[in-house]
Amino acid sequence: MVALKRFRSTGPSFADLVPYAGMVDNGVMLLKDGSLMAGWYFAGPDSESASDQERNELSRQINAILSRLCSGWII
Numbered sequence: 571m572v573a574l575k576r577f578r579s580t581g582p583s584f585a586d587l588v589p590y591a592g593m594v595d596n597g598v599m600l601l602k603d604g605s606l607m608a609g610w611y612f613a614g615p616d617s618e619s620a621s622d623q624e625r626n627e628l629s630r631q632i633n634a635i636l637s638r639l640c641s642g643w644i645i
Contacts, residue, residue: 589602599607617625 588599588607590607591600591602594600594606597609599609601607614628615624617628620628
């Protein structure tokens, strides 16, 4: 086996840092320690053409939803 560590020019990659074991469902990964990691994509309204009031209202709604989560979540 060849020691490739000396050829690595950067730090650890995403695959080195996340101990994934496999895909459970679309967007859900099972990690090696038995925990689950989920990801999703959110596309909100166009904030470039929105007024300050519209952006503040969207921010308030997102904060209200995220504040319902208990401890143990990373966003």
